Amino acid sequence: MKFGRKLALLGLAVALAAGAAARLKDQPATQEASVKELSAIALARQTTDKAGADSPLPLVVSDSGPEEVLTRIFAEIEANRLSNALQLTEGLLHQHPNYRLANLIKGDLLLARKQPIDTFGALNNAPADKVADLRAEAIARLAAYREKPPADFVPRYLLQMPPDQRFAIVVDTKRSRLYVYENDLKNGGRPRFVADYYVTQGKLGAEKLVEGDKKTPVGVYHVTANLPRQKLADLYGNGAFPLNYPNEWDKRQGRSGSGIWLHGTPSNTFARPPRASDGCVVLTNQDLDVVAKNLQVGLTPVIISNSVEWLSLDDWARERSELNKSIDAWRVDWESRDTDRYLKHYSPRFKAGKQSLDEFAEQKKQVNAGKEWIKLKIDNLSVFRNPGKEEVVVVTFDQDYRSNNLNNQMKKRQYWLREGGQWKIIYEGSA
Amino acid sequence: MTSISLLQPRFKQIKTLRAMAIGLAIGFAVPAFADNLPDVQRLIKQGQYPQALEKVDAYLSSRPKDAQGRFLKGLIYTEMNKPADAIGVFTKLSEDYPELPEPYNNLAVLYAQQKQYDKARTALEMAIRTHPSYAIAYENLGDVYAKLASQAYDKALQLDNSNSATQNKLALIRDLITTSGKGNVKPQPAVAAAAPVAAKPAAAPSATIVAATPGAAAAPVAPATKPVAVVAAAPVATPTPTPAAPTPVPAKDAAGNEEVVAALNGWADAWSRKDMRAYLGAYASSFKTPKGKSRKAWEQERAQRIAGKSGKISVSVDTPQITIDGNTATAEFRQHYKATGLSSSTTKTLVFVRTGSKWLIKEENTR
Numbered sequence: 001m002k003f004g005r006k007l008a009l010l011g012l013a014v015a016l017a018a019g020a021a022a023r024l025k026d027q028p029a030t031q032e033a034s035v036k037e038l039s040a041i042a043l044a045r046q047t048t049d050k051a052g053a054d055s056p057l058p059l060v061v062s063d064s065g066p067e068e069v070l071t072r073i074f075a076e077i078e079a080n081r082l083s084n085a086l087q088l089t090e091g092l093l094h095q096h097p098n099y100r101l102a103n104l105i106k107g108d109l110l111l112a113r114k115q116p117i118d119t120f121g122a123l124n125n126a127p128a129d130k131v132a133d134l135r136a137e138a139i140a141r142l143a144a145y146r147e148k149p150p151a152d153f154v155p156r157y158l159l160q161m162p163p164d165q166r167f168a169i170v171v172d173t174k175r176s177r178l179y180v181y182e183n184d185l186k187n188g189g190r191p192r193f194v195a196d197y198y199v200t201q202g203k204l205g206a207e208k209l210v211e212g213d214k215k216t217p218v219g220v221y222h223v224t225a226n227l228p229r230q231k232l233a234d235l236y237g238n239g240a241f242p243l244n245y246p247n248e249w250d251k252r253q254g255r256s257g258s259g260i261w262l263h264g265t266p267s268n269t270f271a272r273p274p275r276a277s278d279g280c281v282v283l284t285n286q287d288l289d290v291v292a293k294n295l296q297v298g299l300t301p302v303i304i305s306n307s308v309e310w311l312s313l314d315d316w317a318r319e320r321s322e323l324n325k326s327i328d329a330w331r332v333d334w335e336s337r338d339t340d341r342y343l344k345h346y347s348p349r350f351k352a353g354k355q356s357l358d359e360f361a362e363q364k365k366q367v368n369a370g371k372e373w374i375k376l377k378i379d380n381l382s383v384f385r386n387p388g389k390e391e392v393v394v395v396t397f398d399q400d401y402r403s404n405n406l407n408n409q410m411k412k413r414q415y416w417l418r419e420g421g422q423w424k425i426i427y428e429g430s431a
Numbered sequence: 432m433t434s435i436s437l438l439q440p441r442f443k444q445i446k447t448l449r450a451m452a453i454g455l456a457i458g459f460a461v462p463a464f465a466d467n468l469p470d471v472q473r474l475i476k477q478g479q480y481p482q483a484l485e486k487v488d489a490y491l492s493s494r495p496k497d498a499q500g501r502f503l504k505g506l507i508y509t510e511m512n513k514p515a516d517a518i519g520v521f522t523k524l525s526e527d528y529p530e531l532p533e534p535y536n537n538l539a540v541l542y543a544q545q546k547q548y549d550k551a552r553t554a555l556e557m558a559i560r561t562h563p564s565y566a567i568a569y570e571n572l573g574d575v576y577a578k579l580a581s582q583a584y585d586k587a588l589q590l591d592n593s594n595s596a597t598q599n600k601l602a603l604i605r606d607l608i609t610t611s612g613k614g615n616v617k618p619q620p621a622v623a624a625a626a627p628v629a630a631k632p633a634a635a636p637s638a639t640i641v642a643a644t645p646g647a648a649a650a651p652v653a654p655a656t657k658p659v660a661v662v663a664a665a666p667v668a669t670p671t672p673t674p675a676a677p678t679p680v681p682a683k684d685a686a687g688n689e690e691v692v693a694a695l696n697g698w699a700d701a702w703s704r705k706d707m708r709a710y711l712g713a714y715a716s717s718f719k720t721p722k723g724k725s726r727k728a729w730e731q732e733r734a735q736r737i738a739g740k741s742g743k744i745s746v747s748v749d750t751p752q753i754t755i756d757g758n759t760a761t762a763e764f765r766q767h768y769k770a771t772g773l774s775s776s777t778t779k780t781l782v783f784v785r786t787g788s789k790w791l792i793k794e795e796n797t798r
Contacts, residue, residue, distance in 0.1 A: 101587070108580070114574075127588055
């Protein structure tokens with residue numbers, strides 16, 4: 001969608017603004033001149049600053065993260081108001097003294113007062129990898145600030161949240177962004193955008209496959225524990241929330257690895273580069289503290305996507321109702337004790353543990369033969385679409401099974417796959 | 432490459448206003464004390480700080496407000512390596528005479544010595560605020576900005592601090608009077624008009640100076656007697672001008688050497704004269720511009736840094752070693768560069784290529 005193109009433009013703007021601190025993109029031909037101007041301007045400004053040539057800026061920095069201030073800083077740089085930019089940067093550093101990106105910008109702005117600079121991270125022999133990391137962070141943050149999720153669109157993955165689940169987490173690895181959505185029960189459980197945060201992912205990106213590949217998994221997960229700071233090494237910052245990677249689907253796909261957590265940032269830095277972890281999703285400590293309040297162990301989904309797909313509310317409602325209908329048809333057909341109708345809801349590729357569809361069908365036929373009646377109740381249903389090319393949804397619910405000879409309650413998880421236009425169960429088991 | 436980065440370690444000599452000995456400032460003082468301050472200055476010059484302190488205290492006992500005397504006292508403390516006392520004196524002085532840039536500048540020097548660069552920056556910005564054309568404060572401020580930038584970079588990129596420990600020494604101002612004079616004033620037309628220094632009284636220091644505030648020395652309305660001081664103090668090493676036309680005697684090595692040396696000196700000479708035509712003419716069309724800049728961009732940059740530079744430039748070539756290989760000659764030498772606020776000596780290699788009867792520069796490398 002339109003998201004993408006804007007992002008690219010923005011990236012360019014950042015690179016240019018941050019690089020030359022002059023309006024290079026407007027005047028490519030006079031690049032040299034404009035860079036040279038910088039020193040003259042910087043010098044001139046020193047003399048006129050205090051005299052009030054610059055409109056004074058209030059040093060108000062919000063707590064919502066540095067994106068807003070960074071945006072203002074780069075706008076000032078683009079407009080060649082370098083003193084304003086420096087003032088804002090120093091305000092940001094006052095709030096987050098060990099914010100490396102802000103320190104780099106400060107270094108550039110100060111150096112620009114001394115000599116013309118023509119690149120972001122203009123220090124002689126600056127380690128290129130570290131500068132590139134900070135540039136990437138700047139671009140990610142500025143893009144995210146400009147590109148808030150559209151108000152009337154929702155992430156496709158949050159199809160149905162159970163009533164006792166208050167929030168859902170959606171991570172977009174391409175954007176280095178974590179979105180918090182509220183389960184808006186007053187509006188029929190529609191996801192309502194709450195906030196978004198910058199995150200760090202694996203050094204080698206997303207789509208984890210094997211142990212040690214330094215990638216962040218893509219899929220539907222939930223937090224399985226809440227590890228407080230006291231129990232953790234400094235690397236994890238203010239806290240950690242392990243995820244259930246590899247989940248049933250991952251295992252079925254042969255994916256391996258472990259210890260994928262959502263956690264904070266070590267004390268020696270405010271933020272980490274966009275790609276820096278071994279696969280974990282990392283928030284700044286202040287952001288983790290806020291997000292942590294909304295995390296319910298065993299319940300809050302953390303859905304990690306390469307690139308979040310957004311649906312209009314209409315499309316979202318259609319997809320949700322289609323799935324709910326399929327799930328209900330499965331329930332009704334089970335109650336009917338018509339095993340053939342019931343088995344039509346299962347994919348030929350179905351597997352439950354080592355049990356194939358045939359074995360599963362055989363067993364169901366035997367069981368159903370002894371039934372006079374079956375009552376099946378589904379509660380706390382959640383339906384989350386699995387990010388990725390394959391159309392897979394993760395369905396979880398409390399199953400209350402009653403029959404003439406057996407009653408059973410369990411939490412069940414199914415993976416449904418869209419095959420030939422029909423939603424079919426490809427995995428099921430207890431959750 | 433050729434240009435001297437302003438960030439290179441540079442050890443700016445303390446800019447002593449030697450001309451101070453002429454003692455212009457003394458004219459301000461009430462006659463009875465007239466010879467006290469020169470005595471103090473002489474003692475400072477001789478390094479007899481305790482005696483100088485005694486004398487200046489005596490001088491100040493009867494005129495405690497006197498800016499000149501207090502300024503000298505601050506200098507004496509600085510020389511005696513008593514930064515806290517010196518800071519106290521200059522701070523008080525700047526409070527009593529906020530219009531004087533010198534106390535701010537020297538405060539900045541002291542703060543910078545203690546690595547309190549933020550305080551140094553504030554003080555220098557105050558100095559410039561009072562005197563927008565104050566060149567030394569600018570240079571010092573430039574150094575402080577560079578230092579602050581370097582600190583910020585260290586934090587941003589987790590650099591090891593130890594390798595950036597090149598301590599710039601800021602220039603202490605030895606003289607209270609904010610003077611005009613080409614050396615001390617940044618040529619900045621817009622500002623210069625506003626600055627009180629513009630009107631340069633050709634007359635010798637006259638009665639006009641004996642202003643209402645005797646001690647304060649009426650700083651802004653400075654007499655112009657010692658304008659030369661600052662810059663002139665920087666030794667202007669005359670480059671060895673070897674304008675002798677290259678005698679076209681090819682083949683023989685010795686003759687070839689002479690030609691290359693002549694080309695080398697011609698290049699340095701053109702640079703010193705800020706003769707951009709001659710300077711750029713010394714470079715071959717095949718010259719490898721640094722960082723792959725376009726020739727035009729490079730020429731513009733050179734013009735900005737040479738012709739666009741205020742004050743004198745002096746470039747001299749020291750002990751050139753020439754090796755010639757066919758039509759290529761390599762000259763390795765020490766380059767001594769001096770300009771306002773900056774001097775450097777670097778080992779440089781120029782690779783010349785014979786082009787017609789001339790040796791032109793093909794590559795330029797600094798080590």
